[in-house]
Amino acid sequence: MATTRWLTAEQQRAWRAYLESTKVLFDALDRQLQREADMPHAYFEVLVRLSEAEQRSLRMSELADLTLSSRSRLSHAVARLEERGWVVRTKHETDGRGQIATLTDAGFAVLESAAPGHVDTVRRYVIDGLSDEQLEQLAAIGETIIARVERGPADPECLDPGA
Template sequence: MATRWLTPDEQRTWRRYLESSKVLLDVLDRQLQHDADLPHAYYEILVRLSEAEDRSLRMSELADLTRSSRSRLSHAVARLEERGWVERADCLTDRRGQLAQLTDAGHDVLRAAAPGHVDTVRRYFIDALTPAQLGQLSDIGERIIARVQQS
């Protein structure tokens, strides 16, 4: 099967998408590091735990939600445990499983970091687009996610 090379317009769009994703994640990470001494990846873990029932998730589920390998997540959770923001516990329904649970201190850190993070998301993402563009981007994201999950 012959490769279907990207057209110049497709190449430009692909590269702009990649670059915009990288610069946005970079500015979000720098803001969180500066304001909360918290990498964006750790912030995402805290958010996912805060949204879960009992502020607790199985480590495997947390890895899936954060699109992280099991070993990378385990390392990140260990760093968050050292800070007192997350605790690990054995899963009562599965002896092999472990839970990560957001502590009250971790929840406080997240609540303190969230306003600056949201302001940065709004400044560089939400306010840069029209409501119609935001709707289109949401639809585009859903289509890409669905396509990847189908394979």
């Protein structure tokens, strides 16, 4: 059995600062979107992903992957967005089991209206408080974490303490 490599005091400080910062940031983003656009951040993310897709449409399974949502959680969110007239679901043309989510013109208008407040909040709490060097470091740190998680825990680089 492997010996646990406990975090040093400085590693623990960095880890906890990262965790707390992501929690308070996403809480602030969610509150801002609820207040100004009457939607949670998760719905905003769905609208953004659809707006960036070709013909503003994605398979539900792909949308779930992009938003890091379970299929059931995404289905519930899209149902709420459909009720508001912001998204429509249709059957996939060739795969009877698949569904396509499409951003409506009304949904795109809501997204356009909500985006400036969201960007202002991101600027206020993240972008404008960091130097160009810190922003570059933040991007590199995020990209490194994403790459390691995507490779998975069995990847030799994730198992190597020096990696």
